[in-house]
Amino acid sequence: xxxxxxxxxxxxxxxxxGGADCIELAADxxxxxxxxxxxxxxxxxxxxxNTIEEEYNGNGLVLYASKAFSCEAMYAIARQEGLGAxxxxxGELYTAMRAGFPAEKICFHGxxxxxxxxxxxxxxxxxxxxxxxxxxxxxxxxxAGKRGIVQDVLVRINPGVEAHTHAFVQTATPxxxxxxxxxxxTAEKMVESLLQKKHLRLLGYHSHIGSQIFEKQSxxxxxxxxxxxxxxxxxxxxxxxxxxxxxxxxxxxxxDEDSKISAGGYRDYLSSLIxxxxxxxxxxxxRFPRIMIEPGRSIVGEAGITLYTVGAIKEIPGLKKYVAxxxxxxxxxxxxxxxxxxTAVLANRAAEKPTELVSVAGKCCExxxxxxxxxxxxxxxxxxxxxxxxxxxxxxxxASNYNRNLIPPAVLVNNGRAEYIVxxxxxxxxxxxxxxxxxxxx
Ligand SMILES: Cc1ncc(COP(=O)(O)O)c(C=O)c1O
Numbered sequence: 001x002x003x004x005x006x007x008x009x010x011x012x013x014x015x016x017x018g019g020a021d022c023i024e025l026a027a028d029x030x031x032x033x034x035x036x037x038x039x040x041x042x043x044x045x046x047x048x049x050n051t052i053e054e055e056y057n058g059n060g061l062v063l064y065a066s067k068a069f070s071c072e073a074m075y076a077i078a079r080q081e082g083l084g085a086x087x088x089x090x091g092e093l094y095t096a097m098r099a100g101f102p103a104e105k106i107c108f109h110g111x112x113x114x115x116x117x118x119x120x121x122x123x124x125x126x127x128x129x130x131x132x133x134x135x136x137x138x139x140x141x142x143x144a145g146k147r148g149i150v151q152d153v154l155v156r157i158n159p160g161v162e163a164h165t166h167a168f169v170q171t172a173t174p175x176x177x178x179x180x181x182x183x184x185x186t187a188e189k190m191v192e193s194l195l196q197k198k199h200l201r202l203l204g205y206h207s208h209i210g211s212q213i214f215e216k217q218s219x220x221x222x223x224x225x226x227x228x229x230x231x232x233x234x235x236x237x238x239x240x241x242x243x244x245x246x247x248x249x250x251x252x253x254x255x256d257e258d259s260k261i262s263a264g265g266y267r268d269y270l271s272s273l274i275x276x277x278x279x280x281x282x283x284x285x286x287r288f289p290r291i292m293i294e295p296g297r298s299i300v301g302e303a304g305i306t307l308y309t310v311g312a313i314k315e316i317p318g319l320k321k322y323v324a325x326x327x328x329x330x331x332x333x334x335x336x337x338x339x340x341x342x343t344a345v346l347a348n349r350a351a352e353k354p355t356e357l358v359s360v361a362g363k364c365c366e367x368x369x370x371x372x373x374x375x376x377x378x379x380x381x382x383x384x385x386x387x388x389x390x391x392x393x394x395x396x397x398x399a400s401n402y403n404r405n406l407i408p409p410a411v412l413v414n415n416g417r418a419e420y421i422v423x424x425x426x427x428x429x430x431x432x433x434x435x436x437x438x439x440x441x442x
Contacts, residue, residue, distance in 0.1 A: 006037040006303065007389070015305075015347035015387050019416035022307055022347040026385045029418070031309045032327035034396050034410035036069075036421070038077065040303035045081040047263045048295060051270045056277075056291055063107055065248045065296030066092050068393040069304070073412060073421035075099035084127070086248075086294045090117040097124055107154070107206075107245065107292070111177050119143055122151065130206045130245070132156045132179060137194055144199035154206040154245055155180065155194055157187040159225035163210040163218040163249070179207070182229045191233055202239065204289055205230060208247025211297060214259055216272045222246065223276035231284035245292035246273055252301040254390045255341045266298060297393040304392020306331060306408070307347060310384040311363070320373075321358045323380045328362015329369040330405040332388070332395045336368050344375050347387040352378040360386070364403045396422065404430050 008016050015022040018037035025035060045062065052060040063084040066074065070087075075096045078085055084105035087093045096106060104127040110117070111132045118136065121129065122143055131137050131153050144151040158179035180187040194202045209222045226244060234240050250269050253260045261269075274291060281288050308325035315321045334340040344360055346352065354376030362369035371388055380386065399407045406429075410422035 006040045007305070009350040013349060013351045015345055015350040017305055018413035020413040020418050022305075022350075022387055023385055025411065025413070025418055026307050026309070026347070029409065029411055029420075030424070031307050031385065032325070032331055032408040033307045034304060034331070034391065034408055034422070035307060035418070036300070036304045036392055036410060036412050038303075038412050038414040041074075041077055041300055042081055043263060044266065044295075044299040044303070045078065045083055047266050048270060048293065048299075049082060051267050051274070052291065052293075055271055056274050056288075059288065060291035060293070061105065063105075063245075063292055063294045064299060065294040066096065067397055068296030069300045069395075069397050070095055071396075071410065071422050072099040074300070075101045084292070086296075087126075090114070090120050093117070093121055093124060093126070103127065107294070109156075115139060122147060122149075127152060128203065128243075129153045130156050131190070131194065131200075134190060134193060137190070137197060137200065141197040141199045150199050150201050152203050153194065153200050154203055154243060155187070155190050156206045156208075157182055157226065157229065159207050159209065159222050159229070161209045161218055161222045161225060163213040163215065182225060187229065188233065188236075191239065192237065195237060195239055204241025204243040204245070206245040206247065206292075208294065209249060211249045212251045213249045214251040214261075216269060219246065219249070219269065219273045220276040223273060224280055227277070227280035227284060227286065230286060234284075234286065240286055241289045242287075243290045243292060244277065245294065248294040248296050248298070250295055250298040252298055252390060252393070255343050257341065261298075299393075301393035302390050304390070304395070306388045306391040306395065308386045308388070310380050310382055310386050313380060313382060321356065322361045323358045323377065323386070324361045324363060325371070325386055326363060327408065328364045328371070328405075329366060330362070330364060330402045331399050331408050332371055332391060333398050333400070334394060335370050335372055336366075337398075342372050342375070342391070343389045344372070344377055345387045345389065346378055346380060347385040349378060349384070350387075354378055360388075364405065366402075401425075401430060406430070 010016045048062040061084045063086040064078040065086045076099045086107045088109045103125040106126045107128045108121045108126045109130045156179040158181045180190045308327045312324040329336045357374045359373045360371040406425040409424040411418040412421045
């Protein structure tokens with residue numbers, strides 16, 4: 001299936017996702033509601049997996065970057081599709097383990113892994129730690145020693161590649177909190193130190209240059225920098241990487257300002273990256289390492305939409321029109337964080353052309369609580385169902401209970417059938433962790 005077929009307008013003029021009518025979904029499950037198309041997710045996982053299979057003899061592993069959308073069902077899909085997973089916290093790891101994810105296919109990330117998280121991950125038997133601090137390396141070595149094991153690790157290096165993307169989603173610029181810089185020598189020092197650790201086995205290098213990147217050249221340049229570094233290290237320390245993990249970051253469509261990448265287009269990104277690894281290794285006389293990648297957004301972003309019900313409509317004459325929804329920054333904080341742009345559709349009148357530009361406002365007590373400004377829509381009425389597209393990545397995973405709003409549930413649709421993958425919260429859930437000291441009860 002072509003992943004572009006996930007959304008269509010059905011003969012009733014309703015938006016459909018994965019064969020399910022959005023208006024029926026809203027009626028059955030309520031709004032706000034996250035909806036995910038399973039076929040899209042699986043298709044994208046297969047695109048990456050097959051590319052490594054066909055163009056690199058299968059010598060690699062696609063890790064689903066679970067920070068994009070983490071819940072047990074997602075780990076189950078990734079497991080069934082033969083992927084690994086990247087986790088960045090004890091909580092993501094716990095969720096993966098609950099879903100029966102094979103620990104040996106998990107890479108554990110984080111610039112400040114807690115001691116408790118490191119011990120938990122060791123006890124789970126995670127395949128690989130991506131070391132991102134010297135204190136982490138020391139503690140990990142000590143704890144691996146106590147358990148009588150040798151733990152596989154990668155070292156996160158910062159190749160200093162600047163991809164054209166929002167400053168907060170760039171991770172490989174010189175002042176990043178992530179990784180060890182090739183340029184200032186800290187990466188080399190870390191490699192030297194890791195090679196001396198008795199209970200750690202350095203497999204190679206990890207690099208992630210940022211997110212929502214469309215320029216192939218950025219990935220190719222990052223590969224070049226990492227493998228130049230690898231060649232330099234080989235000369236000095238006789239250490240050759242058996243694995244390079246080039247992170248995630250492939251861009252997706254949010255609005256028509258973004259390119260629409262087809263499945264073939266994502267294959268091309270990965271092919272370029274693989275081609276660059278082959279060329280650089282050949283140029284430097286390095287053996288071909290195992291390739292890992294960690295796509296998140298491109299697997300799940302366009303697979304998801306959020307359905308809302310339109311409530312208050314407020315026109316400020318000569319200035320703007322607000323269309324308020326029953327969700328907001330508590331289910332999608334990305335406009336507030338990065339001024340991210342989205343496309344919205346009136347799902348009950350999906351064939352109608354936009355006639356005006358509106359600000360879609362959330363219900364939180366915050367002026368900045370917007371899903372977007374200048375969003376083209378047909379004239380909206382209270383009770384319309386508004387679908388915001390491409391919300392599958394970094395929406396649920398960044399959601400909060402701000403203003404004690406309930407985080408919406410999520411359903412997975414496949415061939416028109418929908419089932420919960422995240423159940424609805426209730427008010428009791430909001431007070432579950434509250435505690436009232438005795439003296440306040442008087
Ligand atoms: C280390 C690492 N790997 C992978 C990803 C996933 O990136 P994306 O969702 O853009 O593919 C991220 C996202 O920030 C990351 O920090």
